[in-house]
């Protein structure tokens with residue numbers, strides 16, 4: 001779910017919707033005042049693109065899954081490490097990246113690990129992609145971006161395999177000062193609603209009551225939708 005800010009013009013919204021549809025990304029368009037809320041997007045370019053168009057709430061779930069499949073995100077573009085062009089390449093994956101994989105290993109070695117299905121390859125790839133997203137998130141945080149996340153969606157898709165992983169992610173957000181808010185992706189399909197998402201996070205020790213209130217405040221502050229009572233009569 002992406003919620004657009006007042007800066008998101010209709011032309012921008014139409015452009016984003018078109019891009020998402022042609023990318024095969026699920027697009028959810030809600031009626032009335034919620035027309036500017038659209039479905040999830042997770043690739044780094046997509047995140048940056050929609051931010052540039054005035055959107056500042058999003059969620060992303062694919063860095064680790066792509067990493068295991070040898071799909072790596074870098075500043076120079078995506079690297080599919082299985083590709084034969086990397087077989088003899090002694091450079092690091094991303095010279096501008098300070099992650100463990102980039103500091104210690106070459107493209108050729110990562111290529112070899114992926115080709116031979118060595119589990120170390122999946123781990124190094126994952127380290128890099130998470131580091132990349134962390135760097136991206138830090139830059140986004142400095143741009144006052146608010147991350148929107150649905151715990152149940154992440155559990156059902158196995159993006160987060162169990163409740164402890166959900167707790168770890170939220171504690172990481174809090175520890176690193178990431179602005180985030182809680183949402184429900186497809187509440188009717190997942191048989192959830194916002195209250196049960198908040199109760200889940202509280203029950204598993206992901207967020208205390210003050211932190212839940214803060215997450216809700218972040219969502220309200222980032223939303224383009226005026227609070228009830230301040231809306232202009234139609």
Ligand SMILES: [Zn+2]
Pocket residue numbers: 093094097098099100101102103127128129131
């Ligand atoms: Zn790296």
